[in-house]
Amino acid sequence: MAWNGGFGGDEEGRGLELSLGLPGYFSGSPAQAAGLEKGSAGSTAAPAKGTIGFKAPRCRPAAAAPVVGWPPVRAFRRNLASSSSKPPPPRSHEPSSQRGNGSTATAKVVEAGGNKGLFVKINMDGIPIGRKVDLRAHAGYDTLSAAVDHLFRGLLAAQTSGRDQQVITGVLNGSGEYTLVYEDEEGDQMLVGDVPWEMFVSTARRLRVLRSSDLSPSSLRAASRKRTAAEC
């Protein structure tokens, strides 16, 4: 079914043409929709003027290719959608303890153009400003420990004014002035580096860079942190 419409004199004597292919819900991705037209390859530039054609509908709806900033929901809301559990099946009278207990810090899952980042907070002893690190952006413990140095070296130097910027090393093996620990989903503090990397990424909720001299075996396998007490 094609429709040729004109709007009278005010469109430079040119008719607008709309031709629909097969009727049906168009379920291609927005990137594909734009790409149907004479857009440059790979870009999501909008279709050129004139004709719009439609693909025949697919048999099943495809997952929408991620478009930056669409749908227009705020960052808070994206995290809500992805980090909260799916709504439970209708009506059971069980308490929804599967939603996760309230005493665990949540890691933020952020979407940016298709890549899911996993940002966890990281604090360093003596530095009031916390940072965030994307665990999925790292391949292993080495790059993570390099990131720690990167994130805090300048801040540390600023705190201990007068000294030059010192590289922060040895956070994984106890040889340095600082040691990297993490808090898992049960709230226990563990040394970073003991478990396989993938397991670490899936269980780590928060990171801390503690002074090695402050660490003791008992404090590391401490019981779940209470959420009200003053922090270090």
Add this chain to the structure above:
Amino acid sequence: MGRGGSHAAPAAASPPWHALPDEVWEHAFSFLPADSDRGAAAAACRSWLRAERRSRRRLVIANCYAASPQDAVDRFPSVRAVEVKGKPHFADFGLVPPGWGAAAAPWVAAAADGWPLLEELSFKRMYVTDDCLEMIAASFRNFQVLRLVSCEGFSTSGLAAIAAGCRNVRELDLQENEIEDCSIHWLSLFPESFTSLVTLNFSCLEGDVDITVLERLVTRCRNLKTLKLNNAIPLDKLASLLRKAPQIVELGTGRFSADYHLDLFSKLAAAFAGCKSLRRLSGAWDAVPEYLPAFYCVCEGLTSLNLSYATVRGPELVKFISRCKNLQLLWVMDLIEDHGLAAVASSCNKLQELRVFPSAPFDAAEQVSLTERGLVDVSASCPMLESVLYFCRRMTNEALITIAKNRPNFTCFRLCIIEPHTPDYITHQPLDAGFSAIVESCKGLRRLSVSGLLTDRVFRSIGAHADRLEMLSIAFAGNSDLGLHYILSGCKSLKKLEIRDCPFGDKPLLANAAKLETMRSLWMSSCSLTLGACRQLARKMPRLSVEVMNDPRRACPLDSLTDESHVETLYVYRTIAGPRSDTPACVQIV
């Protein structure tokens, strides 16, 4: 003037109206309801200008780059309350890179210098640092209200400075900000003698808060009317907080989930029963259906209910909302579904504003049964409904036409059909007819967002009929330059236009360049603009600032680019301050 009094002196003895002292005019101007009226009065003559500007107490800078802070201070020396807005609206959805600008620091510095008696400061979508907050705490001896909306750049250290330094602060209202969590207990820095808090909103804070300190603060601030907690406050603490503040009018609960225990439920229900003045309710993250009945005793009095973060669904949710017969504002997730909205329609007849948010915005398949039906039902049964934000996955022209007929009193209509280019799911036509009906029927429409499959035709209707429209948002719509031309050559009252992923090019932009100076701003991203047109626009309109951005991760080397090169993002706004000097590398001013 001399009627009735026989001993009245001849008229010449009383001053002619145009020589009345300034105080008289200042008093007269205080009755003008809108800033734009005051501005118009100030343009009448020099003496009115003098009287108006000296007596202006409230100032809204809707675009922080439209004028310099010094301009504002010089022109309005007696301001007591200022609101400054920064980044364009699409920054909320990640389309504006970090470091883009909108720093609050120059405004705080100018205010500290020129408005020492400042009492209220409000920033929206701006970059506010801890230094700014410290300067605020140190500079204004009678500072009372701090409101930060969608801001970032500060931490709890900055909040600590406010708590410690602002002896008379009444309102600390933090809405949807990104706040860095530091190891400082800012709440405990309110002195023990401090009792003046009326509003405390820290719902967007991610970190922990010392509950004991909070309880003591709430106990001693007997005038506390608004308390909005963050997600870290567990349910069992909510009851004890409420008992200490039964006078509360607006409450944002903390996390509203816990294993069900009868005694906790009873405690909550009893605490709510004591809050006879509670009118506005929000929060309820992860709300557990079993606890919703604890709210029942306050339902009758509620005028505003924000459950847009509550991922709760099912009969408990609907039962709860249906009891709130006096609701004027309702924000929910689409988990309420059509049948829930039908219940709202029949129970909440005083509804004025409805927002329905998507629970799974990135899923392709429909998981909840929320369609055009829900909106049709509410529009049919709620005669005072005037503001709508509705996310759904399907729509028909017929539904929109029905809605338009039911509710000609819409002032704000924002429909977001989640999949771009979605046509009428029954007729497979574009949704032109539906949105046209909206703008033709709703003569008072001030804000409109369109979505779904749309051709230039709808923009012709909007341009022709939407006389009062001030803000228009367009995405994945239109099929030629005509679409944009219709908008820019019509829409008499248009102030803000934001467009993304539409086939609009250079011609309508240049043909309507003068229109842009009557508007606050224009945003166009992923359209069909070229650099040459932007250069031409900047040359033609010296009082517009024309900002171009291509790749937010890369510098924008305008000089090396030809006129034909594609412009990914254009942001244009009128300004009396000239080009700003704080652009990051990815943004260039043409």
